[in-house]
Amino acid sequence: MNKEKNDVDRIDSHRIMEEIHREVQRRRADGRIPPDLEHEITKAFREASPPGTASGDIPSSIEQLAEASHFDLTVPTASNLPGGSYVKRMESKVLRWYMQHINAQFSEFGSILTQILRALDNSIEKFGPLSPAKILTTISPPMPAPSPFPFSDHLIKAAQTAPGRILHAECGTGTLVRLLADAGADIYGVDPSETATLEGATARIDTRSDTALAHLDKLADNTLGGVILSGSIDSFSLPEKQVLLEMATEKTRDKGFVGILGNDPRVWERSADPLVLDLAAGKPLRATTWGLLFAQLRLTTEIHESEIDNPFANLGDDVPLSLRDTLQRFGEQMSGPRSHLVLGTK
Amino acid sequence: MVAIHQFVPSLVPHDAISSHARRAQNLFRSKGLESEIYTASAHGLPTKLARNYKNFPPRGTSDAVLLYHLSIGSEMGSWIQTRSERKIVNYHNITPASFFATWEPRVTEELRSGRKQLHALANITKLAITPSHFNKNELEGAGYDRVRIAPILFDPVVFDRGPDRSLLNVLFEKKKRGGKDILFVGRISPNKCQHDIIAAFTAYRRLHDPHARLRLVGGSSSPVYEKSLRTLMQRLKIADAAVITGNVSQTALTAYYKAADIFLCLSEHEGFCVPLLEAMSHKIPIIAWNSSAVTETVDNAGLLLPTKQHVIVASALDRVAQDKDLNQKLISAGSARLQDFSPEKNEKAFWQACACILEEKE
Structure with a gap:
């Protein structure tokens, strides 16, 4: 018996799955796998599920309620018993007036409830364009994403050991995507700006036009080897930041990473337009605060900061004392953390 | 004669736990033990296969070992806690209620009650038997300090x-x-x-x-x-x-x-x-x-x-x-x-697990 067991070759699931992953990557790259196939399938399940189960879509939930508020009065009358079908048909005829009366009341109730929910949904929709963040994007451009170059070693190290494809959300023209791809990483980027992604794609960088949230929503859980978030995440409100971070974590496989490439809030406060400072729904977080959010998601966190040195810290005695004090105080204000990379491993 | 009786909340045809209980009964009887199956309901099965657990002898009149099959919360699970006999829990796993919370809220109550019964039985059970390490971890987490792994009994x-x-x-x-x-x-x-x-x-x-x-x-x-x-x-x-x-x-x-x-x-x-x-x-x-x-x-x-x-x-x-x-x-x-799951191996593992309790004095 043991001999037979020993004769059986071990199934190396890990190796076979690696091969399958590579094959899928090839098929995706040459267009044999339609990019929206999985999104379409996942969406179909949401639509097929009752409200509150798999579906998170309010309008489709309302439509399901509207559909469910109308009852079919055609009662099944088939029966295995002799004469059973006849009895059932007679009963359904006798009770039809009663059922119609009840049905009319249920339908009216359902109809009113549906109308209320539609009105509520429309009201919520209207709040969208009034949010300060949306006003701001029309009058003042958001602070640019920090340069990835001070953190390139850490990013390359994380990317090289990632257990799957890496997504850079808000990749712009794909500078970081190219940097990591050149280092051997399997990476692509998305950005809401069609102009930027087109520029990237023209330079043969895998960049696509999409927002971070919409793109992550299309992906199945535990799909990616890593997610790098940068750009407008700095200007998101705290709940929006948390949603995006949670989503990125859900989409990342075990041992994969989530990275935040962000500006330090002190730099933002010094450089942002006063209007932005007043109206911004959110502001950049300190690296340690991101670390706290990462810890809540049970990510093992490492923080890397890029600092501006105080150029006046070591002025010699040849500079007059009063001038030296002034320059050093000025230097202290301008120096300190400039940007950070917070890396969390799942 | 030493007796070991099994308690299955619900006996169902073609069901793995029901089939396991019947094979366990045959095994116990083949070892010369008195063994009956007690249940709360036996859907579609001849009544001679199982007895109503409410007819089990009153407390203090039996020195049998009671083997309770736990996979969901049940009235029987509460009843078994009131018994003074030596108990073995055969844990087949309880699906976490979260899986059903949004689909079938009514089922979640039975599942949560099953978890509570799992915890409540930990301190008054001599032994827990379960078919996997995954279940063993759950049992140990629930406070069971004596857990044996024995596969479910079936005949390929x-x-x-x-x-x-x-x-x-x-x-x-x-x-x-x-x-x-x-x-x-x-x-x-x-x-x-x-x-x-x-x-x-x-x-x-x-x-x-x-x-x-x-x-x-x-x-x-x-x-x-x-x-x-x-x-x-x-x-x-x-x-x-x-x-x-x-x-x-x-x-x-x-x-x-x-x-x-x-x-x-x-x-x-x-x-x-x-x-x-x-x-x-x-x-x-x-x-x-x-x-x-x-x-x-x-x-x-x-x-x-x-x-x-x-x-x-x-x-x-x-x-x-x-x-x-x-x-x-x-x-x-x-x-x-x-x-690895041949009937002989499975029965041996299951019997060895139960035997250590049967041989122990009260």
């Missing part, structure tokens, strides 16, 4: 007890049109994730095998979830290629296994998963999501998936369907793995 011969011929003919007639037959056996239940199977199957048909067929065999634990699965199949336009069979007879089940090319399990929570062994017995290659006790039941006898991403699962199906060498290796590995 039963798996192959003559197929339903007319059904088999129909299934093979369809096979002639080309395309692979993908099978999953298990109750329609949110934790078994049949929606993921349908999704992966859809991707498989679109990307690799447009003539493939899917069969989901098993009764339903959630009518709401089942309705959503049927709607999903329509929306994905696979209703003519995929079928949910509902409860089937043993002969029909054998026919479905005989017609299957690949067994696909994407369940997220299993305490053991007997259908995996049935698939091995029928020499069907297994592809399974690497989760809960599935990993240890499959061991080396299946392609374990680290992801449920639909296109990846679809590509794994295609790989197993096309790669004859891998297909054969999976079948051979399945046959070898099945030897």
Whole structure:
């Protein structure tokens, strides 16, 4: 018996799955796998599920309620018993007036409830364009994403050991995507700006036009080897930041990473337009605060900061004392953390 | 005569726990022990197989060992706590209530109550027996300090007890049109994730095998979830290629296994998963999501998936369907793995676990 067991070759699931992953990557790259196939399938399940189960879509939930508020009065009358079908048909005829009366009341109730929910949904929709963040994007451009170059070693190290494809959300023209791809990483980027992604794609960088949230929503859980978030995440409100971070974590496989490439809030406060400072729904977080959010998601966190040195810290005695004090105080204000990379491993 | 009596909240035909209890009864009797099965309900089974637990002798009049099969909360679970006899809990796992919370809120109460009973029984139970390390961890977490692993008792011969011929003919007639037959056996239940199977199957048909067929065999634990699965199949336009069979007879089940090319399990929570062994017995290659006790039941006898991403699962199906060498290796590995669960080995492990309590003095 043991001999037979020993004769059986071990199934190396890990190796076979690696091969399958590579094959899928090839098929995706040459267009044999339609990019929206999985999104379409996942969406179909949401639509097929009752409200509150798999579906998170309010309008489709309302439509399901509207559909469910109308009852079919055609009662099944088939029966295995002799004469059973006849009895059932007679009963359904006798009770039809009663059922119609009840049905009319249920339908009216359902109809009113549906109308209320539609009105509520429309009201919520209207709040969208009034949010300060949306006003701001029309009058003042958001602070640019920090340069990835001070953190390139850490990013390359994380990317090289990632257990799957890496997504850079808000990749712009794909500078970081190219940097990591050149280092051997399997990476692509998305950005809401069609102009930027087109520029990237023209330079043969895998960049696509999409927002971070919409793109992550299309992906199945535990799909990616890593997610790098940068750009407008700095200007998101705290709940929006948390949603995006949670989503990125859900989409990342075990041992994969989530990275935040962000500006330090002190730099933002010094450089942002006063209007932005007043109206911004959110502001950049300190690296340690991101670390706290990462810890809540049970990510093992490492923080890397890029600092501006105080150029006046070591002025010699040849500079007059009063001038030296002034320059050093000025230097202290301008120096300190400039940007950070917070890396969390799942 | 020493007695060991079993308590099963519900006895059901073709059910793994019910079948296990009956085989355990035969085992105990073969060892010269008095052994009866007590239940609260015996759906569709002859009444002589089991007695009503409410007729069990009153407290203090029996020195039997009580073996309680725990898989859900029940009135019997509360009753057994009031008994002073030595107790063994045979834990078959309780599905976490979270799987049912949004689909069947009424079921969650029974599941939560089962968890409470699991904890409550920890300090008044001499021994817990369970078929997997996954369950053992749960038991230890619930406060059980003496846990033995013994597989569920079953006879692989039963798996192959003559197929339903007319059904088999129909299934093979369809096979002639080309395309692979993908099978999953298990109750329609949110934790078994049949929606993921349908999704992966859809991707498989679109990307690799447009003539493939899917069969989901098993009764339903959630009518709401089942309705959503049927709607999903329509929306994905696979209703003519995929079928949910509902409860089937043993002969029909054998026919479905005989017609299957690949067994696909994407369940997220299993305490053991007997259908995996049935698939091995029928020499069907297994592809399974690497989760809960599935990993240890499959061991080396299946392609374990680290992801449920639909296109990846679809590509794994295609790989197993096309790669004859891998297909054969999976079948051979399945046959070898099945030897670990031979009736002799299972009965020996189960008996050794129970015997240590039977030999102990009160």
